[in-house]
Amino acid sequence: AQTVTQSQPEMSVQEAETVTLSCTYDTSESDYYLFWYKQPPSRQMILVIRQEAYKQQNATENRFSVNFQKAAKSFSLKISDSQLGDAAMYFCAYRGSGGSNYKLTFGKGTLLTVNP
Amino acid sequence: DTEVTQTPKHLVMGMTNKKSLKCEQHMGHRAMYWYKQKAKKPPELMFVYSYEKLSINESVPSRFSPECPNSSLLNLHLHALQPEDSALYLCASSQGQSPYGYTFGSGTRLTVV
Numbered sequence: 001a002q003t004v005t006q007s008q009p010e011m012s013v014q015e016a017e018t019v020t021l022s023c024t025y026d027t028s029e030s031d032y033y034l035f036w037y038k039q040p041p042s043r044q045m046i047l048v049i050r051q052e053a054y055k056q057q058n059a060t061e062n063r064f065s066v067n068f069q070k071a072a073k074s075f076s077l078k079i080s081d082s083q084l085g086d087a088a089m090y091f092c093a094y095r096g097s098g099g100s101n102y103k104l105t106f107g108k109g110t111l112l113t114v115n116p
Numbered sequence: 117d118t119e120v121t122q123t124p125k126h127l128v129m130g131m132t133n134k135k136s137l138k139c140e141q142h143m144g145h146r147a148m149y150w151y152k153q154k155a156k157k158p159p160e161l162m163f164v165y166s167y168e169k170l171s172i173n174e175s176v177p178s179r180f181s182p183e184c185p186n187s188s189l190l191n192l193h194l195h196a197l198q199p200e201d202s203a204l205y206l207c208a209s210s211q212g213q214s215p216y217g218y219t220f221g222s223g224t225r226l227t228v229v
Contacts, residue, residue, distance in 0.1 A: 035217045043204060045159070045220035091158055095217070102147055102210070103164060104218060106158035 002027045004094050006107035014080045014115050019109045020067075021077045021094030031097040034068070034075045035104070040088040048090070053074065079112075087114045118143060122207050124220035130229055131197060137224045139190040139207030148190040149218065150182060151206040159206055164188060197228045 003026045010087050013019035021097040025034070051059045051068050063080045079086055092107040120141045127186035129135050139148065144197035147166050151159035165184040179201075181193040190207055204225050 033217070035219075037217075042222065043225075044222040045206065045208075045218075047217045047219075052219055089156075093217075102149075102164045103161055109156070109158055109209060110157075 002032075002094050002096065003040040004092050004103050004105050004107035006090075006092055006110050008110045009108070010111045010113070012113040012115060015078070015082055015084060017082055018078060018080045019082055020092050021079075021092075021112070023075045023077070023107055025073050025075065025092070025094050026095065027096070031095050033095045033097065034066075034083075035073075035095070036064070036066070036077045037091045037093060037106075038086075039091065039109075049077065052068065063065070064110075078096045082114050084116060087112055089112050100107070117180065118219070119159075120207055120219050120221035122205075122224050124224060125202055125222070126225045126227075128227045128229060129143045129194065131198065131199070133197075134165075134193070136194065137192040137207075137226075138204055139221055140188055141209045141219070142188055143219065144187075145209035145211050145219070146187060148184065149208040150190070150192050151208065153223070155204075155205040163192075164222055182198075194226075195227075199228050202226055202228045216220045 032053045034051045034089045038046045038048050049061045053063050065078045067076045074114045089109045091109045123138045140145045152158040162176045163182040168184045171215040179196050183191040204223045207221040209219045
């Protein structure tokens with residue numbers, strides 16, 4: 001079974017600074033998808049960024065970028081120029097491409113605080 | 117329309133009540149999901165519907181009964197719940213086997229008294 005590990009239960013960053021959230025995963029599949037979701041106090045899970053495992057190029061979305069290391073099974077999220085609105089719980093998630101590809105497996109989450 | 121709409125946003129029910137949660141999407145997504153989320157925990161998968169058929173049931177107690185009347189609508193019928201079932205219930209949808217992840221609704225906060 002696939003597992004996703006987020007080793008940082010909580011992180012904090014100063015406004016306008018950069019922060020990196022860690023995520024590692026375990027899988028025997030060669031093709032899969034990785035995601036970072038943000039869940040602010042409003043409760044809605046919002047997709048921040050995604051990465052296809054077959055792509056070597058790291059995904060970027062504006063201030064958000066990932067460092068995808070397939071061999072190390074690592075998928076960290078970098079938030080640049082942090083803003084107060086970035087404060088939220090961040091979940092790393094894995095989705096296979098095989099028969100069980102409907103299921104998202106989540107890490108336990110990292111609570112990000114942004115200090116003004 | 118790029119949203120998943122869940123109603124109600126909040127629900128308080130007694131242990132003998134019967135209630136239903138509703139989820140609706142008009143994005144043409146053919147897979148829909150129910151997740152349960154406890155405070156400060158990740159979402160836990162309950163059910164997956166693919167093309168209006170139940171494809172995954174994660175050993176959920178029978179007091180939770182899902183229903184998918186059509187491709188846009190997903191219900192979760194609740195009966196004889198326990199206080200430990202109090203949680204945030206999230207609905208999501210996806211384009212089937214698409215790599216684009218899920219679109220989540222904002223959830224129903226359920227309290228069982």
